[in-house]
Structure formats: C-alpha cells, structure tokens
Amino acid sequence: MRRLYSFVTGVIAIVAILALAMFFMEKQTSSQSDTKSLVIYNWGDYIAPELLTKFEKQTGIDIQYETFDSNEAMYTKVEQGGTRYDIAVPSDYMIDKMIQDNLLVKLNKSKITGLNHIGSEFMNKSFDPGNTYSIPYFWGTVGIVYNDKMIDSPPQHWSDLWRQEYRDNIMLVDGAREVMGLGLNSLGYSLNSKDMSQLNQASDKLSHLTPNVKAIVGDEMKGYLIHGDAAIGVTFSGEAREMLDANPHLHYVLPSEGSNLWFDNLVIPKTVKNKEGAYAFINFMLEPENAAQNAEYIGYTTPNVEAKARLPESITADKAFYPSDDLIAKLEVYNNLGQKWLGTYNDLYLQFKMYRH
Incomplete structure (x- = not known):
C-alpha cells in the first residue's frame, strides 16, 4: 500500500514538474514572439506601406497592422485591455482622455532619438504638456x-x-x-x-x-x-x-x-508587449527621410522640420496646407x-x- 502511495505521489510530482516546465517554455516562447513582432493600431491607409516593409527589414521585427475608424473605437479596444497593441495613433483630445484614464505608458525620452527634428510649435500642447506620453506624427x-x-x-x-x-x-x-x-x-x-x-x-x-x-x-x-x-x-x-x-x-x-x-500622435498603450520595438518604431518614423516619404504618400502635413525640407516645393509652398506662423498662432x-x-x-x-x- 505504501509502495502504491509512493508511486502515485511520484507520478503526481513528475506531472507537476512537466507542467511547470511547459509553462515556462511557453512563457519564454511567448516572450520571444513578443519581441519579434510589433502590433500597430492606426487609422486606415495612414502610413506608406513601403515604410512598414523597410522597418521589418532593418529590425527583423514583424509588423501586425490593425486599423480603426474613430478615436472612440480605438479607445474602447485599448481600455478593454484584452488585445495587444504596442503602438497607437490617437488624436489630441483622445490622448488627453487616455492619459487621464491611465491607458498610456510614460515615454522614456532617453530611448528616443530624432525628437529634435520636430518643430517646437508642435510640441508641448495642452493635451500632453511636455510630450510626456506622445510624439507628433501628423497635423x-x-x-x-x-x-x-x-x-x-x-x-x-x-x-x-x-x-x-x-x-x-x-x-x-x-x-x-x-x-x-x-x-x-x-x-x-x-x-x-x-x-x-x-x-x-x-x-x-x-x-x-x-x-x-x-x-x-x-x-x-x-x-x-x-x-x-x-x-x-x-x-x-x-x-x-x-x-x-x-x-x-x-x-x-x-x-x-x-x-x-489637430494632431495625430504616436503613443505606447498600456497593452504593450514589445516596448523596445515600440521605441524602435518611433525612432524610425522620426528619421527625416522616412517622415518625408510618409508625408508625400499620405498627403498630410508633417511636423518634422527636416522632413518638410525634403518635400517638393509644390507641396510646401501651398500656404493652405503649410500655413504661416502668424496663421498657425490663430489656430x-x-x-x-x-x-x-x-x-x-x-x-x-x-x-x-x-x-x-
């Protein structure tokens, strides 16, 4: 009877050890998968497809690109928390709401390069003082x-x-x-x-x-x-x-x-699984060459000063889309x-x- 008890106890112990080993293996595999992929939650047709391919080739990180059609829909998905998003692109007033509701990660500026390319007039806005949580994408x-x-x-x-x-x-x-x-x-x-x-x-x-x-x-x-x-x-x-x-x-x-x-800014939601990849993407989009390519493809106005200088004069000379500083002050x-x-x-x-x- 004791031998039977010892045998059963041993089997249970082995099963427990195997289950624990599988748990850690799955966790490690999941962790490795997280660092090899990046989930971007953005408006539809709001980035040049070639840039996504270029980022993947440069970093070895696979991009999963998902879209939303309103700030409110985006907020609901992030707030529910069941879906992973590493990067999102909300608009100004929604950034304010997401900060208040603790849905965004405070940015580590030491991990961000190229912030100096953004014009000072597009920084430190009322919805995110000091750009603590967001980086200008388009305006x-x-x-x-x-x-x-x-x-x-x-x-x-x-x-x-x-x-x-x-x-x-x-x-x-x-x-x-x-x-x-x-x-x-x-x-x-x-x-x-x-x-x-x-x-x-x-x-x-x-x-x-x-x-x-x-x-x-x-x-x-x-x-x-x-x-x-x-x-x-x-x-x-x-x-x-x-x-x-x-x-x-x-x-x-x-x-x-x-x-x-209006502003649409890059943020890192609380649902992030790949923070390093998120910072890599932000830095990638801050590079003037990439920001210029993106602006020319999308047609929206870039806050990146060096990127603007790379755009055709036929685009930047249009004061309706690139208004004077005096008019910007009235907006x-x-x-x-x-x-x-x-x-x-x-x-x-x-x-x-x-x-x-």
Missing part, C-alpha cells in the same frame, strides 16, 4: 474645399458659407466639434468655448445655414466633391489634399480668422471639454442635424 487643419467650376465667388471666410448663392451646395463633415467650431469661429469665439451664451449664438447661426447644406457626411465626401456632386465641403486638410490631387478644379482654403489645429487645438460640456456640444449639434430635416 492638419479644418477648412473649406471649393470647386472653381461650380461657383463664381470662392469662400475665403467661415461667414461666407451663409451666402445665398451656395444654397443646397455645401457638404459638412459629420462632427460635433467641427460644425460647432465653424459656427463659433464665424462669430470670433473660441473652439473650446464653455460660455453657454456663445454656444447658443453659434447654434442659432448654424440653424440659418441649413438651406445651404446639401448633406452631412463622412469619408464619402471625397468622392462627392471629386465628382462635382457639391461645390463646397468643410473637411480636414488631409482629406482635402486627396481631393485636390484627384480634381484640379478643387481648392482648399484655411480661413484667416482661425480654425482647428486652436480641441481641448478635452469634459463629459458635461462635450454633451452640450453634441446636443446642440444633434439639434442642428435634426433641424435640417
């Missing part, structure tokens, strides 16, 4: 696209959008901050106003814009304006760049009274308004959309 503005074949007098200012001659000919990007923003800007108010009187004035003024609004749309605006389905669109500069490249009769205007200055980054005020903006915007119908 841009919200402005007006128009078709010179479809209108006689092109719009130059936000207030021009109310002209009767534009009746049923304007498309607006579907965004509360953008639409409320053009209303606020047209009155000389801040895009981040928390003054209810100002917000109500903007809302009232927007209600008088509805006869001119043909549609409120998303990405499909590009196709509509390229094919002449509307004469005017209010949209992001990067989207506008694609439209202008496809139709020579389209032009982009950045109103001189001011607009939104505003969207602040994280907090749940109460964001709800107010959303409610007023929904009211505007319903009023159209």
